[in-house]
Amino acid sequence: MRVLGLETSCDETAAAVVEDGRRARSDVVSTQVDIHRRWGGVVPELASRNHVVQVLPVVDEALARAGVALEDLDLIAVTAGPGLLGALLVGLQTARGLAAATGFPVLGVNHLEGHLLAIRLVEDAPPPPFLGLVVSGGHTSLYLVEELGSYRRLGSTRDDAAGEAYDKVARLLGLPYPGGLPIDRLAQSGDPRAIRFPRAMNSPHDVDWSFSGLKTAVRDRVRAHGVPAGQALADLCASFQEAVADTLSRKAVAAARRLGVPRLVLCGGVAANSRLRALTAERAAERDIRVYLPPAALCTDNGAMIAVAGHEAWQRGVRPSANLGVDAAWRP
Numbered sequence: 001m002r003v004l005g006l007e008t009s010c011d012e013t014a015a016a017v018v019e020d021g022r023r024a025r026s027d028v029v030s031t032q033v034d035i036h037r038r039w040g041g042v043v044p045e046l047a048s049r050n051h052v053v054q055v056l057p058v059v060d061e062a063l064a065r066a067g068v069a070l071e072d073l074d075l076i077a078v079t080a081g082p083g084l085l086g087a088l089l090v091g092l093q094t095a096r097g098l099a100a101a102t103g104f105p106v107l108g109v110n111h112l113e114g115h116l117l118a119i120r121l122v123e124d125a126p127p128p129p130f131l132g133l134v135v136s137g138g139h140t141s142l143y144l145v146e147e148l149g150s151y152r153r154l155g156s157t158r159d160d161a162a163g164e165a166y167d168k169v170a171r172l173l174g175l176p177y178p179g180g181l182p183i184d185r186l187a188q189s190g191d192p193r194a195i196r197f198p199r200a201m202n203s204p205h206d207v208d209w210s211f212s213g214l215k216t217a218v219r220d221r222v223r224a225h226g227v228p229a230g231q232a233l234a235d236l237c238a239s240f241q242e243a244v245a246d247t248l249s250r251k252a253v254a255a256a257r258r259l260g261v262p263r264l265v266l267c268g269g270v271a272a273n274s275r276l277r278a279l280t281a282e283r284a285a286e287r288d289i290r291v292y293l294p295p296a297a298l299c300t301d302n303g304a305m306i307a308v309a310g311h312e313a314w315q316r317g318v319r320p321s322a323n324l325g326v327d328a329a330w331r332p
């Protein structure tokens with residue numbers, strides 16, 4: 001079965017062709033970061049407009065790289081939420097148009113389910129049950145994937161998402177948007193013990209997080225001492241990164257242990273973070289939990305993960321709904 005996955009929920013226009021739910025024949029991502037960078041974050045109206053410009057060329061490119069024609073597809077899967085309303089609508093209308101032209105079925109897919117199932121595109125994917133930590137610009141939640149299609153949210157951030165904290169701190173430090181990668185890079189040469197930033201809600205017995213206090217601590221420091229440069233900047237980045245990776249990995253590993261689920265998947269853009277990956281792997285190994293880390297391109301938003309989620313939904317009998325719409329606040 002060949003599925004076209006279409007993703008336009010935020011600032012990435014993405015399309016991919018996935019075969020049998022496991023093999024990406026193509027995965028094309030056109031990012032809008034250069035457009036949003038000067039505003040320091042995603043501007044919804046600009047996102048929608050640019051999806052309109054990019055979406056058909058990206059679909060064409062995905063088909064071309066996969067070496068297939070539109071007629072060779074079996075199913076179109078499109079992100080139907082959560083995300084920016086106008087941005088989601090561009091993807092949905094495109095999918096509807098392609099379906100009208102070809103007669104193929106269209107399934108609306110949850111973006112977070114896409115992140116959770118992206119790991120199926122790597123060869124050695126975990127069988128359910130497994131825990132999935134979704135850490136992105138918009139979400140920080142831990143899910144129990146009981147089986148494909150059955151997700152239980154165990155806990156979430158109470159305020160900022162982890163990626164949002166990265167992006168806000170980067171802005172305070174005068175670093176480009178999105179802030180995850182620049183902070184991660186600077187942190188490589190910094191001392192993570194230089195500044196002891198607060199770890200909010202650090203009990204290992206629940207799975208909720210809070211990152212707004214950490215961001216405020218960075219802001220207060222910048223207000224008091226100015227924006228650091230050189231080694232001091234690297235130290236601040238490393239210390240901030242340590243605080244984020246510490247609470248995320250501690251709670252996710254503790255939950256896996258408590259529930260007796262020995263498999264933990266990291267997913268979403270922040271799952272590309274070097275320290276989060278290393279610390280989670282280290283802590284999990286101590287407790288006989290296996291950690292699955294998708295390559296960075298499968299962590300950030302992409303069309304292949306949407307195709308996988310669409311494929312799995314089809315396999316378990318989900319069929320197109322006559323009133324397929326988008327839901328900007330949809331939770332799986």
Ligand code: KG4
Pocket residue numbers: 010135136137138139162163164166167178179180181184268269270271272273274299300301
């Ligand atoms: O999953 P994603 O591409 O989009 C959303 O669904 O939000 O995640 C984007 C987020 C941004 O906040 C970005 O700063 C963060 O992922 N990010 C990182 C890294 N790479 C991307 N955060 C920390 N370290 C990274 N290496």
Ligand code: ZN
Pocket residue numbers: 111115136137268269300301
């Ligand atoms: Zn995402």
